Amino acid sequence: MDTSASEGARFQPVSDQSVLITFGTEISLTAHQQVMKLLRLLQLEPVAGVRNLHPAYCSLLVKFDALRLRHEEGEAILRQYLARLEDVKLPELRHLEIPVCYGGEYGQDLDDVCVLHGKTAEQVVELHASVEYLVYFLGFVPGFAYMGGLPEGLVTPRLATPRRRVPAGSVGIAGNQTGVYPFATPGGWRVIGRTPVAMFRADREGLSLLSIGDRVRFAPISADRFAALEKEWA
């Protein structure tokens, strides 16, 4: 039995109906594995009285029915789950590719990103499309995947003033993260391109294109190809 996960986990009441379990104070693959395993176990064996789960980089927020569970009772049950994490099998890794048309009308911040890093547009695109990213979690809005693993040379602060509306499909970078806006929403990430792929569809099995733990690559496409794919998938 593995007790290290339980010992290393910090429990914090965050509201009268939720508790935050944090694995360490840094974003790490180890912490993320524990988040995924705890999430998985809680999905396979739901706890009576638990109403929702909000995974993130190195934490899981557990929302419960405050009339059924007290924080201490919730923690006692969840600690038993933590003690079993070692045995949790995660689903097989999925590798996905997302086509992106970079720059121009689809990536209005690409030029600024080039200036900030002293790179050409071609270099920025090549770098962004050169690595495989990890989906740490879906959050913010339905289907928004927080992906980590942005190359050092692309780490960029978010916009000082968020935009009121970022178009659906926009591919953005912020800090050492990258992500795709599933819906037209306000947003402060720097937009470098856009994908014609629907990130979240109510009429699709699983709803969200991406899931926690997925590995993702971006594949550059031309504006013509973007238009063709958009038409094909409409």
Place this chain on the structure above:
Amino acid sequence: MGVIQVQEPGLFTTVQDLGREGFGPLGVSASGAADAISLRLGNHLVGNAEGAAGLEMTLLGGTFLFPDGGIVALTGSDFGAAVDGAQVALWTSIEVKPGQTLRLGPTRSGARCYLCVRGGIDVKLFLGSASTHILSGLGGHEGRSLRKGDRLKIGPANGAAPERRLSANALKHMLPRKILRVTPGPQSDWFPEAAQRMFYESRYRVAEESNRMGIRLEGGAVPEGAGGKMISEGVSLGAVQVPDGGQPIILFVEQQTTGGYPKIANVISADFHCLGQLRPRDEIRFERVDWETARALLREQEEFLVSEELIFE
């Protein structure tokens, strides 16, 4: 089964029930009625299950034609309702005869009024709920607020329609509070004493750009905490986050599921319904309570909602 024809939608009217819990891992927040207690009571008054879908109107109500009639109840804030020109009361079941029109106007009290109809509003469920999630355009009636000309189906109902009204005592109990009770937030101890004092002693004004995602406040800026570096984490309903600049934001029913701002406090569950009645320019304060008190207040509220003296037949 009848329909409701939307002649005027009002300022912002959506189909809401008690929301969809359990989809946080997809980034889908619960949504649901902003003042869930008013929706639950409205459903009770017309003999529905408490979680049936109703219409949530915001600040300015709509005009609705009932070609086949219906039993309705209006709850929450007073939007000056009238059926074919004759004023009708809140918190009671009302018979609308075939061909009659229910017209509501601007609010005379809080932000939201609920229209519950016997049989409920019948829309296609998304993830088990009829609630509209505006930002993603999902759920409710076509994933959006109502428009002129929309036709809403009324669900089936069995048995005789009840004649019910809420007790005067219950109404007193329901008055929305302007002093919101909170428990400490996860980054509470990041904020030094001066910041805590600023937060708990200030009056905050509800900003115009508040909505179902978040209630933005204007008032005493909370000095930045020096606790450390925030890593985005799951956020709870009613969390009071303090972004740069120090003007707090209360995360509300259509909240983002995760966030990266430190949270100084969290509104207690028993006061969530009060958030749903806050209008722009309303003034509020925060009052700290402990976990036991928060739980006791919620238990008391839930016991009250099922108590015998709540509703008269």
